[in-house]
Amino acid sequence: xxxxxxxxxxxxxxxxxxxTCGELGIRTVAVHSDADENALHARVADAAVRLPGAAPxxxxxxxxxxxxxxxxxxxxxxxxGYGFLSENADFARAVLDAGLVWIGPPPEAIEAxxxxxxxxxxxxxxxxxxxxxxxxxxxxxxxxxxxGRGMRVVRRIDDLHAELEGAxxxxxxxxxxxxxxxxPYVEGGRHVEVQILADAHGTVWxxxxxxxxxxxxxxxxxxxxxxxxxxxxxxxxxHALAVRAARAVDxxxxxxxxxxxxxxxxxxxxxxxxxxxxHPVTEAVFGIDLVALQIRVAEGARLxxxxxxxxxxxxxxxLYAEDPARAWAPQTGILHRLAVPDGxxxxxxYTDGDxxxxxYDPMLAKAVAHAPTRxxxxxxxxxxxxxxxxxxxxxxRDLLVRSLRHExxxxxRMDTGFYERHLAAVTTSAPDPYAPLAAALADAHGxxxxxxxxxNLPSQxxxxxxxxxxxEHEVHYRHTREGLTAEGVRVVHADARLxxxxxxxxxxxxxxxxxADQVYVNTTALTAxxxxxxxxxxxxxxxxxxxxxxxxVRVAEGLAVGAAVAAGEPLVWLEAMKMEHKISAPVSGTLxxxxxxxxxxxxxxxxxAVVQEEQPE
Numbered sequence: 001x002x003x004x005x006x007x008x009x010x011x012x013x014x015x016x017x018x019x020t021c022g023e024l025g026i027r028t029v030a031v032h033s034d035a036d037e038n039a040l041h042a043r044v045a046d047a048a049v050r051l052p053g054a055a056p057x058x059x060x061x062x063x064x065x066x067x068x069x070x071x072x073x074x075x076x077x078x079x080x081g082y083g084f085l086s087e088n089a090d091f092a093r094a095v096l097d098a099g100l101v102w103i104g105p106p107p108e109a110i111e112a113x114x115x116x117x118x119x120x121x122x123x124x125x126x127x128x129x130x131x132x133x134x135x136x137x138x139x140x141x142x143x144x145x146x147x148g149r150g151m152r153v154v155r156r157i158d159d160l161h162a163e164l165e166g167a168x169x170x171x172x173x174x175x176x177x178x179x180x181x182x183x184p185y186v187e188g189g190r191h192v193e194v195q196i197l198a199d200a201h202g203t204v205w206x207x208x209x210x211x212x213x214x215x216x217x218x219x220x221x222x223x224x225x226x227x228x229x230x231x232x233x234x235x236x237x238x239h240a241l242a243v244r245a246a247r248a249v250d251x252x253x254x255x256x257x258x259x260x261x262x263x264x265x266x267x268x269x270x271x272x273x274x275x276x277x278x279h280p281v282t283e284a285v286f287g288i289d290l291v292a293l294q295i296r297v298a299e300g301a302r303l304x305x306x307x308x309x310x311x312x313x314x315x316x317x318x319l320y321a322e323d324p325a326r327a328w329a330p331q332t333g334i335l336h337r338l339a340v341p342d343g344x345x346x347x348x349x350y351t352d353g354d355x356x357x358x359x360y361d362p363m364l365a366k367a368v369a370h371a372p373t374r375x376x377x378x379x380x381x382x383x384x385x386x387x388x389x390x391x392x393x394x395x396x397r398d399l400l401v402r403s404l405r406h407e408x409x410x411x412x413r414m415d416t417g418f419y420e421r422h423l424a425a426v427t428t429s430a431p432d433p434y435a436p437l438a439a440a441l442a443d444a445h446g447x448x449x450x451x452x453x454x455x456n457l458p459s460q461x462x463x464x465x466x467x468x469x470x471x472e473h474e475v476h477y478r479h480t481r482e483g484l485t486a487e488g489v490r491v492v493h494a495d496a497r498l499x500x501x502x503x504x505x506x507x508x509x510x511x512x513x514x515x516a517d518q519v520y521v522n523t524t525a526l527t528a529x530x531x532x533x534x535x536x537x538x539x540x541x542x543x544x545x546x547x548x549x550x551x552x553v554r555v556a557e558g559l560a561v562g563a564a565v566a567a568g569e570p571l572v573w574l575e576a577m578k579m580e581h582k583i584s585a586p587v588s589g590t591l592x593x594x595x596x597x598x599x600x601x602x603x604x605x606x607x608x609a610v611v612q613e614e615q616p617e
Contacts, residue, residue, distance in 0.1 A: 002026060002077045002101055002299055006049075006070040007041070008091075009081030010060060011349030011360065013275070014041035017079050020291040029073040031066055033059035035359050040349050047073050056359040060084040063091040067098050077101035077298065079291075083361070086274040087114055103298040105273050109249040113271040115143045117181050122248050123241075123268045127181040133157055135184065140164055142171035143179040149579070150175070151218045153185055169554075170580055186267055188415050189260035191215065192227045194242035195282045197290070197307075198251045199297050205307040206239035207282050213414045214403060216328050217579065221396070221419075222403060223278035224315040225285045228374055228412035231264070238266055245271050254279075254294050260416075277318070277366070280345060284314035284370035313374040315381050317400045321362040321393040325427040329547045330362040330576050331393035332604070336515050338392070340367055344384045356393055358549040358576050364395065374412075378404050391513060391520050398523075402426040429469065434489070435521035436473040438499040438510035439528070440464035441484050443519075444477060445494050465529040466519070472529065542587050542611040546602045550576030554598055563591045565611055572596045572608050589613040 005021050006029035007014040018028045018041070030045035035056040042048040049069035051059045060066075063085055070078055078095045080086035086104070089111040095102045104110070113119045117127055131138055131154075140163050142150025150171030152163040164180060172178035195207040211227035212220040230238075242257035245268075256276045258269040279290050286308050297303070321331045335354050340346050348365035350356070356364070367388070369381035382404035390397050403426050408414050419426075444462065461476040477486040484491050492500040492507060499510040510521050519526040553575045565571065565585045572583040593610040602608065 002103075002295060004029060004046075004073075004075045005077045005079050005103070005295070006031065006066070006073060006075040007045075007079045007081055008060065008063075008066045008085055009079075009083065010036055010039065010041055012347050012363065012365065013081035013083075013277075013349075015044060015349050016347050017081060017291050018044055020289055020295075023289075024292060024295065026295070027075075029070065029075045031060070031069050033359075035059075035357055038354075040351050040354065049073055056357075063088065063094050066091075067094050067100070070095070070100055071098060075100065077103055077295075079103040079294070080274060082274050082277060087272070089114060101298050103253070103294050105249075105251055105253040105255060109251050110273045112249040113245075113273050115179070116141060116270045117143050117179070119245075119270050120183075120268065123245060125268060127183050131157065131160055131182055137185040137187065138182050139185040140167045140180055140182055142167060142175060142177070143181055144171065144175040144177040150180060154182075186260045186262045188417065189262040189267070190227070190415050191220075191258065191269075192230070192238065192261045192266075193256050193258040193276075194238050195276070195279070195290075196242050196246050196251070196255050196257060197293055197297070197303065198246050198253065198255075199303045200252050200300060201302050203303045203305065204243050204246050204251070205303060206242050207286055207288075207307055208310050209235060209238060210278060210281060211414075212278060213416050214409070214418050215416055216324070216419050220278060220318065221320075222315065222317050222400065222409075223281055224313065224374070224377075225281040226310065226313070227261075230261070234261070234264060234266065241266065241268065253297055254290055262415075277363075278316055280347060280366060280368045281314035281316045284345070284368060285310045285312060287311065312370055312372045313377045314368060314370040315374075315377045315404070316366050316368045317381060317385060317404065318363055318396075319365045319367060319385075319390070319400070320396045321356045321364050322396055323394045324396050324399045324423065326547060327581065329581065330358075330579070331395070332356050332358055332549055333393040334515075335364065335392035336518075337389050337513070338365060339389045341384045341387055344369055344381065375410070378410060386523070388523075390523070391515065391518075391525075394525070398429055399426050402429075431469045431471075432522065432524050434501060434503065434508065434510070435524040435526060436464070436466040436468060437475045437477065437486055437489070438501065438521045439466060439512055439519045439526050440475045440477055441486070441491060441494040441499050442496050442510075442512035443514070443528075444479070444484055445496050465531070467527040467529055468524065540610055542589060542592075542613050544571065544583055544586065544596075544608040544610070546574060546604055546606040546608055547583070548574070548576045548581065549603045550574040550581065550601070552596045552598055552600045552602065552608075553580060555594070555596055559591065559594065561591055561594055565589065565591055574602070583608060585611050587611055587613040 004027040007017045021028045028045040030042045030048040032042040033056045051065045085091040089107040092102050092107040137155045140152040150167045152167050154163050167180045168178040191212045193210050198204040209227040210225045212223045214222040245257050256272045260267040323329045337352050345368040369377045371377040386401050461478050465474050484494050490502040513520045517528045553573050556571050567588045569585045570582045574581045589611045592612040596608040
């Protein structure tokens with residue numbers, strides 16, 4: 001009987017496992033890096049152990065330290081979560097050799113499926129050995145790991161060598177294993193997966209399907225269960241293939257078998273020998289707790305012969321601290337407030353006031369809606385996200401809302417190329433034109449209530465400037481005997497937190513929240529600008545600025561001051577939040593300064609290089 005569980009992970013998944021452990025009466029132990037000393041998962045656990053020495057990005061990969069932490073804290077079991085060491089057979093063996101219970105599949109099963117090339121061979125599939133024009137497009141993939149790292153789509157044979165090298169470098173950095181392989185790229189395919197659960201007594205459940213087609217950089221953004229629009233025959237085939245994969249390696253525990261579905265056919269991708277990020281949609285539809293079932297199976301319990309019946313539809317959206325309109329650039333800062341309406345499940349590893357740093361994945365939370373039908377679940381989740389309070393770094397919240405309401409998605413006609421086709425449509429927005437005025441009136445209320453501001457004689461209006469969606473807005477208002485006024489609207493009410501405006505006979509409410517110079521008006525984010533801008537803050541034309549904090553991993557080969565570069569040419573690569581980000585030349589010209597060097601850590605806005613634009617003759 002398990003009495004105390006150490007979670008060899010961090011953030012949202014650690015908090016999620018702790019929640020179930022608490023419900024089962026099991027004590028919890030967290031591990032943390034120095035960067036995570038005050039993280040939510042370290043605060044909510046019954047005990048927490050610091051993992052010393054390693055850099056923040058490597059801390060949770062130190063299996064020896066994690067096993068030592070479990071023993072010193074008196075844990076009798078280890079749950080790996082997802083990512084980090086969750087699919088590392090050597091770590092699983094180390095846990096078992098220490099006399100601890102491993103809440104995961106047998107090491108041999110992990111090993112068999114850890115390499116995508118070996119997994120495909122088990123399913124009778126061989127990777128491409130030589131690539132010709134006839135094979136294009138192809139997908140270069142890392143044999144180890146996941147999360148979209150080490151993956152490249154190649155459409156021109158001349159690009160293959162460079163993409164192979166880039167994938168190897170990224171895979172080595174992310175997983176310590178540079179093996180890559182090439183397979184056909186299925187255009188227009190849907191990413192469909194099957195959740196499995198197996199006990200040690202020969203029972204294997206196939207817990208329905210999930211569609212995870214909406215992805216950026218091969219990482220999932222929106223997932224749902226069941227996968228819509230599949231024929232009963234295809235669903236049965238997917239279940240059978242998933243069970244076959246599990247039985248092929250004598251699987252025990254929770255796992256996921258992933259496929260690409262195109263033209264009514266299923267193409268095996270891989271088997272993930274762990275809990276998936278998107279497991280809550282399966283839990284919602286089947287009315288189960290997969291973490292609780294993981295624990296029971298690890299204790300040797302038997303599953304019923306048949307799984308429970310599925311009911312309704314569930315959709316999950318991943319809220320990321322990133323800017324989709326700027327190449328999905330990750331964002332950092334303080335998460336001042338995160339809340340969703342009642343009726344929505346919110347899994348997160350953050351609480352109000354927590355910092356969002358550069359060392360880990362930028363996912364802030366997962367929002368999950370369950371309803372009797374897909375249409376109702378879509379409406380419920382999109383409406384909740386639209387009304388959610390998200391104060392802090394830029395997020396993909398608006399993209400999620402528009403994606404859930406896009407006609408291609410609502411009609412279940414999406415595929416993995418959704419964002420390649422529709423990114424502009426789901427990131428282009430018309431900011432609320434009255435948000436800056438509402439912010440200014442709320443700010444002005446503090447002074448007007450003490451009697452200052454209004455004049456006996458007409459005077460110039462008060463002026464405020466705000467940055468909204470990258471554009472500067474200037475608004476004007478007056479203090480009068482009757483209170484605050486502005487042209488074109490009637491100010492019905494104004495205080496520091498609520499402004500009510502009547503526009504064309506319609507009353508609108510604006511909730512205003514301020515954190516220093518950051519102002520949130522309903523869901524619109526503004527930055528209050530100083531009255532007199534600092535001219536020294538302007539950068540020289542052609543400057544390459546770091547779009548996010550991170551580490552320079554490499555610069556273009558042979559790049560040096562004096563080199564000729566072309567607009568759009570990749571010059572510098574940054575690593576931030578476990579992803580590589582390419583920084584390209586803003587103009588064509590000559591490199592006049594280069595401040596980036598491999599290994600250098602930079603803050604957002606740091607000057608990486610300067611390109612002096614070529615002048616027309």
